[in-house]
Amino acid sequence: MKCLLCKGTLHEERTNYIADLGKCVIVIRDVPALVCDQCGEKSYSYHVSTRIQEIVNQIRGVVSGIAEVTYSDAA
Numbered sequence: 001m002k003c004l005l006c007k008g009t010l011h012e013e014r015t016n017y018i019a020d021l022g023k024c025v026i027v028i029r030d031v032p033a034l035v036c037d038q039c040g041e042k043s044y045s046y047h048v049s050t051r052i053q054e055i056v057n058q059i060r061g062v063v064s065g066i067a068e069v070t071y072s073d074a075a
Contacts, residue, residue: 001034008038015042017071019056026059027068028052 001010013035017028031052034043044052055074059067 003036003039003041005041006036006039008036010034010036010043017052021060024064025066026056027066028055029068029070031071
């Protein structure tokens with residue numbers, strides 16, 4: 001698979017997803033992604049993107065400050 005930005009090669013990797021919501025920052029660790037070996041652009045599958053949004057929505061109303069969660073623990 002090729003990167004949409006630079007046409008580099010995408011490979012499967014685990015990465016961190018960071019959501020800065022203003023009054024809180026959420027760090028989701030060990031998220032499955034496709035990462036470009038040239039520019040570092042990250043792509044997430046539909047399923048992973050949906051789960052990331054669910055995790056952010058669950059944490060958003062509960063935490064102020066910084067929250068850290070591992071993707072597999074929250075899934």
